[in-house]
Amino acid sequence: MGKYDKFFALAKEAGLEQVELYISESRNLSISLFHGEVDNYSDNKGYSIVARGILKGKMGSAACDVWNNDKAAWLVKEIVSNATVIENDDPVFIFKGSEKYKKVSTFNKDLEEVTPEEKMAKLRALEKAVKEGDPRIIEVAATEYNQVFEKFTLMNSNGLNLVQKSNYFYALAQCVAKEGEQTKSGYDMYFGNNFAAFVPEQLAKKIVAKTIEQLGGEACESKKYKAVLHPDVVTSLIKAYIGHASSEEVQKNSSLFIGKVGQQIASKKVTIEDRPLDKNVFARWFDDEGVATYNKPIVKNGVLQGYLYNLTTAAKAGVQTTGNGYGAAKKGVAATFVCLKPGKKSLDELFAKVGDGVYITDVSGLHAGLNPQSGNFSLQSTGFMIENGKKGKPLDLITVSGNLLDIFKDVLEVGNDVTVSPMGVSAQSILIKKIAVGGK
Known part of the structure; x- marks a missing residue:
């Protein structure tokens, strides 16, 4: 371990049974233009260590x-101090290591x-x-x-020493269009780690x-539409939906999936x-x-396969962790990369199957507009009418409402x-039976 030996030695002297270092190194490059001139250029490095014991x-x-060495001593002292005031009885772990690891490269040196x-x-x-x-x-x-480099190192007193590097970038532009008295703005981005594949x-x-x-765009008639x-x-x-598969939420009694493992919770298409x-x-x-x-299914053909676990929630449930423990000091539970399995129909074929309905392209205010306890939501939206099986006139000033489970x-x-989002989700368009739209 070299550089960090002092910490492990001091931890042992202080009576800590097991200790861990989670080391994060990063670099963030950000460039912005305005009217062809550089508006901002920043290149920042980050370094942080979270120690647990x-x-x-x-x-x-x-x-x-x-x-x-002073910081090593301070960390040990703080760990001891913090551990003595903790009152909950949750089982705690410093992991010894998995039997085998399947390494995946996420770093592109180019x-x-x-x-x-x-x-x-x-x-x-x-x-x-864009301008032209x-x-x-x-x-x-x-x-x-924006370009990001990240390196995570996890080492502990059980001899575990794991390192993963990754890098990626995203480029985006936002513009404003005007016709008559109406103005609209729009943006999109390219996201990945292959610079050569980015065609402006x-x-x-x-x-x-x-x-x-x-x-x-204008508002449509308020009613339920095929969508x-x-x-x-x-x-x-889907990000909000899969949050309910967290064993942490289940154990806190705040998941909509409690008691539903093995049950049909979604359409067989999902x-x-x-x-x-x-x-x-x-x-x-x-x-x-x-x-x-x-890799693991969470919902298969509409049936909930199981919950996601970290070491602590798995021990409380008497099962094995699923390798979904994320966070630095306090380990929570989260999915890593969520994928909705693609179907076979193109967007035009989905429109044709709808006949007459709505195409919802954007929603906003999800955090405020979604009730996590009930799954009910009401969100400001934009989109288009679907008329005679084709994308029709634009929609503006509408809200969509419904229930997360019902969707x-x-x-x-x-x-x-297939569309991969910077949110760590791969998803496609979906055709649903109905959604309530509030308009005129």
Whole structure:
């Protein structure tokens, strides 16, 4: 361990039974343009250490952002102090290690070698292509490039020493379009870790189209409609939905999935998996407790397969952890990379199957507009009418309301338009039986 030996020696002297260091190193590059000029350029490095230790069956923790022998001594002292005041009796663990790990690479060294000039050139090309994309574009309000490097190291007194590196970037632009007295804004982003695959002109085309097609929107009649939900909307809903598969929420009695393992909770068209070993920027081959991860179904053909666990919640339930322990000091439970299994129908085929209905492309206010206890939601939305099986006029000033559980029970088809979101979700458009729309 070298650099951190002093900490482990001092921890042993202080009577700590087991200890762990969670070391996070990062670099964040951010560039923004406004009217062709660099509006902001920042390149920041980050370093933090969270130390945990067990004393008489209680887990203490402490954190710092520099490292030296004085800090090592301070961390040990703080862990002991914190452990002595903990009153809950939850079982605590410093993990000894999984039998085997399946390593997945999430680091692209080529991305680290791209020069600032190359990044700037693509950013300028993006801004230019958006501005020139349509005469109704009156402003490019933001053009940004952000690149992130992360390295996690987990080491403990049981001899575990795991390291994972990852990097990715995202580029985005936001623009404003005007027609008559109406103005609309729109944005989109490219997300990944292959710089060569980022074509600014392609992204610009999407941004311009998304913005322009909103012009002329108005509210529709208030009633229940057959609906297609855009992958971005499905992503937001699925993130909230899968949160109920957390064993932590189940044990706190705040999950809508309590007692439903093995039961039909969604349409047979719905299969949702946690896939930490898929090769993408979200891959994690060990969780933040050092447990090997694996791909697993959460909902299969509508049936709830099980809950997600960390070491503590698994021990309380008398089961094995699923490798979903995340967090630095306090380990919570979370999915790693959520995937909705794609169907076979294209978006146009979903529209054709609807006949007449609505296509909801965006929802906002999910945190305030969704009741986690009941699953009921009411959200500001935008979208389009579906008329005679085709995308029709734009919709504006509408709200959609319903229930999270009912949405996934009402799925008639899942599309094939796979969309991977920076939220760590892969989703497609879905066709649902009905959704209540508030308009005129």
